[in-house]
Amino acid sequence: DAGVIQSPRHEVTEMGQEVTLRCKPISGHNSLFWYRQTMMRGLELLIYFNNNVPIDDSGMPEDRFSAKMPNASFSTLKIQPSEPRDSAVYFCASIPSGGGADTQYFGPGTRLTVL
C-alpha cells in the first residue's frame, strides 16, 4: 500500500498566484481530511469529506480557499489568490470509516511558501 500521496511536496509561488494541492487517499478509505500546520497555529483542520461529500468546512479560513473531491481517489485544495500568510505545510489524511474516531493516515505534506 502506497499510503496517502500528496503532490507537490514543495511549492514556492508568488503572492496573487493560484495554488493547487493534490491528495490521493488510501484505496478503500472513504473519509479525507485537509489540515494546515504552522508554528503559530499548530495543526488546524480545514475541511473533511465523507464519501466525497464535504461534511465540515468550518476551518477553511476564507473564500480564497476551496476544496473538492470529485471521486474517491482524488482531492484538491486550491488557494486563489495566494498570500504570504498562507505559507504552511498542508497535510491530507484519510480514514477507512465515516467517523473521525478511527486512526488517521497522514500524507507526507506539501510545504507551501508564498513570497
Next chain:
Amino acid sequence: SQQGEEDPQALSIQEGENATMNCSYKTSINNLQWYRQNSGRGLVHLILIRSNEREKHSGRLRVTLDTSKKSSSLLITASRAADTASYFCATDAASGSRLTFGEGTQLTVNP
C-alpha cells in the same frame, strides 16, 4: 484555546531514560489518540485509548486516561535517539467526528 494541550512543550532526555508527556482537554471525548511527527514528515498514529479505558500499552508506550481530570499521559520507556520527534494528542469529541490536535511536545533523546 485548543481542545488538546500538551505539556511540556519541549523535553530533552538521555537515551535509556523514560519520557512522559501530558495532554489536557476541555470537553467530553469518545477517545483520545497520540500521534508522532518526525521533522518534515506527516503524523503517524501511535495509540488510541477509548473514554471507558484507563490504561493501554503498546510496546514501549504506555498511555493513561483520566476522564475526571480530562487528562492523558504518554510514557515512552527506555527511550532511544530514534524516538526524537514531536508528539501530539488528538481528541474526538463525543458530539462530533473531527479530531482536534494539541500543540505537541517536542521530544529530544540525546544519544
